[in-house]
Amino acid sequence: MRAVFKLLRGFWHVLRGWVTIYFRFPQLTPQQREARVQAWAMQLLRIWGIDLEVRGKPVMVGPALLVCNHISWLDIVVIHATRHCRFVSKSELRSWPLLGTLATGAGTLYIERAQRKDAMRMVKDMAQSLRSGEVLAVFPEGTTGDGIGMLPFHSNLIQSAIEGDAPIQTLALQFVDTRTHNISMAARFVGDDTLLASIWSTLNASGLKAVVNFGELQMAQGRNRRAWAHDLHQDVLALKKNCAQTAL
Numbered sequence: 001m002r003a004v005f006k007l008l009r010g011f012w013h014v015l016r017g018w019v020t021i022y023f024r025f026p027q028l029t030p031q032q033r034e035a036r037v038q039a040w041a042m043q044l045l046r047i048w049g050i051d052l053e054v055r056g057k058p059v060m061v062g063p064a065l066l067v068c069n070h071i072s073w074l075d076i077v078v079i080h081a082t083r084h085c086r087f088v089s090k091s092e093l094r095s096w097p098l099l100g101t102l103a104t105g106a107g108t109l110y111i112e113r114a115q116r117k118d119a120m121r122m123v124k125d126m127a128q129s130l131r132s133g134e135v136l137a138v139f140p141e142g143t144t145g146d147g148i149g150m151l152p153f154h155s156n157l158i159q160s161a162i163e164g165d166a167p168i169q170t171l172a173l174q175f176v177d178t179r180t181h182n183i184s185m186a187a188r189f190v191g192d193d194t195l196l197a198s199i200w201s202t203l204n205a206s207g208l209k210a211v212v213n214f215g216e217l218q219m220a221q222g223r224n225r226r227a228w229a230h231d232l233h234q235d236v237l238a239l240k241k242n243c244a245q246t247a248l
Helices: 002-023 030-047 074-082 091-095 099-105 116-131 156-163 195-204 225-247
Strands: 051-055 064-068 086-090 109-111 135-138 168-177 208-218
Touching: 002 030, 002 099, 002 195, 030 051, 030 074, 051 074, 064 074, 064 116, 064 156, 064 225, 074 086, 074 168, 074 208, 086 091, 086 116, 091 099, 091 109, 109 116, 116 135, 116 156, 156 225, 168 225, 208 225
Parallel strands: 051 208, 064 135, 064 168, 086 109, 086 135
Antiparallel strands: 168 208
């Protein structure tokens, strides 16, 4: 019953966010919209009983490209709760009921992953956004993992930071069980997991905490996108180990 209650409260919160985007966002400045998105994300975590621990310091102002490992649909909410940013996401998300509206309202950039040419367009759009001082975020693994290991990073979108002459900030995300101090699989969304099953597992979890560990800003310093992506992968791995140590 507790999970059902959290589900209903969460649905109401999502619906209120949808209404805010349609009727209030047109009257707000970009800064006010960003503040609303961050506050909304923090409130959803509270409603669902998910604690948030932030280590390190998220970048205060743009331009910057955030690079993070990917575990769950919940990652975006968790990162938005630490600071607002524009995510790059698969185009299918735009058509999802309610969630698509929320993602678009939060400034999501959409990419057609099945079309190679669209990656080139996205790099140009991202570079332009970075040059205008925005903070963007990508999951270079390209898909979710189990939270234990980490897939190699695709380097295509890293090119946007090179072209936009912008720094990258690495961050690592991990979900832990505060009772056992072990990595939690409750929020995972990988393989054959369905979105509804993942949400239900998350709502049934007790003592769930999201740990976000921010690294330092870094520039390309002559590295091409492949070399930089490799180094970023190593940096996120190191930050993930620190997240795991936090849980001990």
